[in-house]
Amino acid sequence: MRYLGNKESLLNDIFSLLGEKGLLKEDYVFFDCFCGTGAVSASLKNTYQIILNDILKSSATYAKARVIAEHCDFRKLGFDPITFLNRSTDSKKGFFFDNYSPGNSNRMYFSEENAGRIDFFRAQIEDWYEKSLITVDEYDYLLGSLLLSVSKVANVAGVYGAFLKHWDKRALQPIEFTPISRTLFPSKESPIVYTEKVEDIIADIECDILYLDPPYTQNQYGTQYHLLETLVLN
Ligand SMILES: C[S@@+](CC[C@H](N)C(=O)[O-])C[C@H]1O[C@@H](n2cnc3c(N)ncnc32)[C@H](O)[C@@H]1O
Secondary structure (H helix, E strand, O other), rough: OOOOOOOOOHHHHHHHHHHHHOOOOOOOEEEEEOOOOOOOHHOOOOOOOOEEEEEOOHHHHHHHHHHHHHHOOOOOOOOHHHHHHOOOOOOOOOOHHHHHHOEEEEEOOOOHHHHHHHHHHHHHHHHHHHHOOOOOHHHHHHHHHHHHHHHHHOOOOOOOOOOOOOOOOOOOOOOOOOOOOOOOOOOOOEEEEEEEOOOHHHHEEEEEEEEEOOOOOOOOOHHHHHHHHHHHHH
16 A cells, blocks of 8 residues: 555564564553554564554554454354455445546546445445354455555556546456455464554553654645545445
């Protein structure tokens, strides 16, 4: 996932630093209080008990989905939702179709076809959750996977502050429901997840390692990622 300040390329350095400082201890609690994509927590999930926080619900959800990915088996649903969503051809003229595609607006964030599919995916996930066919972790895993899928066909230059005025080739490809990858190293426990201003909670949270990766921009990230936030908040 492209994201301002994503630490994917620094993971080896972060891991080495933790090792040098003698902090790779299994009973330690790691608090990723500006978690963003959750890249750092996802890479440490089978070492530490993880606590996640981000002011954006979409970031906290995506990060959580990466940490819990291996624990979602969709037992109650009884079938693989990823295969189901990809095999379906259904579409819905919903909020994304109306507001973020040329279907009913002058915005070009998504093709009409993909916006209709995104509305269908979002509604289907909500329906399964409302009918208690999926757990809250499975719900968040599917929402995280939807964020990933949407990011692959968005007609933007990385952030959602503006759409491109011409169609990028990848935005015209039909959207695929892309699951967040599952690794051979599942988290030991479910993460605790907050969606708060860190200033409001930091005094109350016990941890052994505090990882602070604050914003790079003067404006809040919501300006650039509002569309992903809207998708998660429904
Ligand atoms: C530099 S990014 C973190 C990137 C992350 N380490 C990664 O690898 O993807 C900073 C994050 O801080 C979040 N943020 C900004 N202000 C915040 C606040 N007051 N409390 C909590 N999170 C905040 C932003 O939404 C953004 O996701």
